Structures are given as structure tokens and as C-alpha cells.
Amino acid sequence: DAGVIQSPRHEVTEMGQEVTLRCKPISGHNSLFWYRQTMMRGLELLIYFNNNVPIDDSGMPEDRFSAKMPNASFSTLKIQPSEPRDSAVYFCASTTGSWTADTQYFGPGTRLTVL
Amino acid sequence: RKEVEQDPGPFNVPEGATVAFNCTYSNSASQSFFWYRQDCRKEPKLLMSVYSSGNEDGRFTAQLNRASQYISLLIRDSKLSDSATYLCVVGLSGNTGKLIFGQGTTLQVKP
Numbered sequence: 322d323a324g325v326i327q328s329p330r331h332e333v334t335e336m337g338q339e340v341t342l343r344c345k346p347i348s349g350h351n352s353l354f355w356y357r358q359t360m361m362r363g364l365e366l367l368i369y370f371n372n373n374v375p376i377d378d379s380g381m382p383e384d385r386f387s388a389k390m391p392n393a394s395f396s397t398l399k400i401q402p403s404e405p406r407d408s409a410v411y412f413c414a415s416t417t418g419s420w421t422a423d424t425q426y427f428g429p430g431t432r433l434t435v436l
Numbered sequence: 437r438k439e440v441e442q443d444p445g446p447f448n449v450p451e452g453a454t455v456a457f458n459c460t461y462s463n464s465a466s467q468s469f470f471w472y473r474q475d476c477r478k479e480p481k482l483l484m485s486v487y488s489s490g491n492e493d494g495r496f497t498a499q500l501n502r503a504s505q506y507i508s509l510l511i512r513d514s515k516l517s518d519s520a521t522y523l524c525v526v527g528l529s530g531n532t533g534k535l536i537f538g539q540g541t542t543l544q545v546k547p
Binding site for chain 1: 470478479480481482523533534535536537538539540
């Protein structure tokens with residue numbers, strides 16, 4: 322299996338621009354998670370989906386962030402407009418079911434820099 | 437107060453040393469517990485699950501104390517390749533799949 326796939330791997334953009342991050346979960350996995358990691362705040366859960374339905378988006382920092390999962394094999398995280406404080410590594414992870422004991426498999430991450 | 441707290445370190449130890457990491461969690465209803473490992477500029481990966489009875493995987497031993505809400509990881513005979521950040525992770529009750537990650541403890545094993 323190819324594992325969780327994320328694109329792009331690196332993104333450099335200017336403040337005010339729209340940024341779209343993409344994720345393809347492992348085939349057959351029912352839950353998908355978006356995380357953000359910074360030195361100051363560590364790994365933070367932004368939003369997660371179960372069977373393509375958003376379950377908890379309480380971690381989304383503000384209205385500039387939005388996420389969608391139109392089907393079982395694709396999800397996007399969009400930031401519009403982007404700000405320098407959004408600079409971080411964004412990880413997508415997936416797991417087989419909705420039980421917390423399931424291992425979460427992470428993608429390689431997207432390193433975002435907003436100038 | 438953070439939901440999962442760890443000493444960030446860094447822990448600098450010589451090869452062959454035994455090192456222990458600790459972690460506390462605040463939600464007494466937490467149901468599942470893990471240690472993940474994250475190498476520099478890489479994604480986190482599951483190292484091992486943690487069970488109430490304690491469990492061992494080679495040189496790694498994990499312990500859980502539910503009464504004290506405390507999790508530990510012991511690494512024996514440290515190798516250079518053990519250098520990484522170790523994340524303490526707690527799963528909340530209910531079938532949501534949601535995990536809460538600690539900030540991580542950095543280990544540097546030196547020759």
C-alpha cells in the first residue's frame with residue numbers, strides 16, 4: 322500500500338493568498354484527520370472525518386480554514402486568506418475505523434511557509 | 437492545563453544507557469494510550485500501544501497507571517537510532533477515533 326499521500330510537500334506563498342492542501346488516505350480507511358504542527362504548540366488536531374462526514378472541527382483556528390472530504394479517497398484543507406502565523410507542517414492521517422485503539426497512519430506532511 | 441503533558445527534554449544519553457520518559461494525562465475517561473515516535477522532519481509513527489498490565493517490545497517497555505493518570509516508556513540499551521522525539525498519545529472515550537498528542541520528549545543518544 323502506498324500509505325497516506327499528501328500534496329504538495331512544500332508550499333511557499335505570500336500573505337493573503339489561498340492555499341489548498343490535499344490528502345489521499347489509505348484505501349479502506351474510514352477516518353481521516355488533519356493536524357498542524359509547530360514548535361510552539363506541538364501537534365494540534367484541526368478536524369476529523371468519519372465516513373466522509375466532519376465529526377469535530379473544534380480545532381479549526383478560525384473561519385479562514387475550511388476542510389472537505391468529497392469522497393472516501395480525497396480530502397482538502399484550504400486556508401483563505403493565508404497569514405504568516407499559519408506557517409507550520411500540516412499532517413493528514415487516516416485509520417481503519419472510528420475506535421480510538423486503531424493506529425493512525427500519517428502522511429509525510431506539507432510544510433507551509435507564508436511570507 | 438494541557439490534556440497530555442510531557443517533559444520536552446532534551447534527554448542526552450550515551451549509547452547503552454537506559455532512559456525513561458513520563459507523561460501525565462488529565463481526562464480520567466481516556467480509554468487508549470500509545471507512544472508514537474517522530475524523527476526529525478518526518479511524520480509521527482506508532483511505536484507501541486500501552487496496556488494497563490504493561491507491555492514490552494524488545495528494548496522498549498511501556499507502563500500505564502490509570503489511578504495516577506500516568507504513562508511511562510523505558511528504553512534499555514539505547515542505540516544511536518533511538519534518537520527521535522517520543523510523543524505520548526491518549527485516545528478519548530467513545531468511538532470517535534480522536535487522539536490527543538503530547539508535545540513530545542526529545543531523545544539524543546550519543547556515541
